[in-house]
Amino acid sequence: MTLLLDRVTFSHRRWVRPVLNRLTYEVPGQGLTILLGPNGAGKSTTMALLAGTVLPKAGRVVFSGSDLTSASRAYRRHVAWLPQRVPTSRQLTAREYVAYVAWLKGESRSRAWERAEAALDRVGLAEETGRKTARLSGGQLRRVGIACALAHDARVILLDEPTAGLDPHQRTVFRDVLREIAAQTPVLMSTHDIVDLADEADTVALMDGGRVLHHGDTRSFLTHAAPEAVPARRAESAYTALIHPNASR
């Protein structure tokens, strides 16, 4: 699997300065990559382009050798994509919604139901499968979104801030699930939870102002931490050093 942005330029509105300007970035073909960066850095935009839900104004998004503009339909079956706002249909139950997404991604009807059940169980929502999504809390809804990403055989998984709104126990559950899935399928996830997740990641990418400032394994990321940073603060320290190189630490 190769998935990359090739000199991509993108702006949300015409005549507005592009959020991304000739950005080239390749998603690692295995393991967990976390995408870090301050608010407005361009993480969600990058992920939406990689998911094929928006198209570049210039440049190409390439999946396994094919340009996404011509192969988007086929590609959507191969990508699991969790946007920041989980786009549920309020009248459907959690199980119906996850099964529907799995069916859209190419699972047979019966298999979609089975996979929905299993995925909801995996994210700790076994008791809530029959509840209407309109009646779920924000954190539960986020877990429904994660279940959607798990309910079909994707070749790449893109998760935009999946841990936002999860309680501490659910974060731990999610980390375990993430470790399992990233062992089989490459995962790119944006997050602000660096303390929780830097140690779990195989690769750390850091964006600011629409540019990738750092891309490398976790160890190379942590070398940017201040020498005096205690272990629990090393990831934050490395982040600050890369984003604000001139700030005193």
Ligand SMILES: Nc1ncnc2c1ncn2[C@@H]1O[C@H](COP(=O)(O)OP(=O)(O)OP(=O)(O)O)[C@@H](O)[C@H]1O
């Ligand atoms: N729908 C939109 N219309 C106009 N501008 C947008 C839209 N979505 C994002 N932007 C702008 O694009 C830039 C990048 O936003 P993006 O959401 O990609 O950043 P982000 O790194 O994901 O931020 P956050 O951590 O806050 O989620 C920001 O300046 C933002 O204001």
